[in-house]
């Protein structure tokens with residue numbers, strides 16, 4: 001999801017943390033603002049006072065080829081921001097590279113087939129079902145795990161979809177489980 005640190009979004013990190021803590025079933029979220037990690041770091045700091053939730057570090061980078069989400073990293077990749085550099089940076093830092101909404105306008109599209117992604121976003125909460133279906137087919141043909149992302153830019157889209165991951169509440173364990181495909185995506 002996004003926070004106000006993405007120019008096109010409105011949520012305060014504090015609100016996200018409080019809402020996550022109050023949610024009856026969800027206990028973690030990846031905050032992936034556009035090209036900045038500031039909102040994520042702020043939320044992580046705030047989340048430290050709540051023992052039962054986790055903010056997964058991450059960022060959504062506008063690469064030359066299309067948008068790329070990297071998880072598990074606490075700083076921005078060095079420029080130039082082309083897909084290969086960003087994915088290599090994620091891997092070198094024990095992170096995970098995801099192709100978000102690959103078939104939406106700003107997505108990376110079929111070029112994902114030539115890149116070394118760890119997962120494909122097969123269910124994006126604000127993307128047309130037909131384009132999500134195409135993303136699902138992409139994940140299947142590439143043999144990659146599929147994840148869900150709300151892509152929430154404001155309150156109304158928060159928690160519209162989620163990813164169930166069989167892991168402990170720790171970033172490294174969650175990312176490992178996603179890589180191994182111990183995931184299930186669904187709408188809520």
Ligand SMILES: [Zn+2]
Nearest residue numbers: 060067100101
């Ligand atoms: Zn995006």
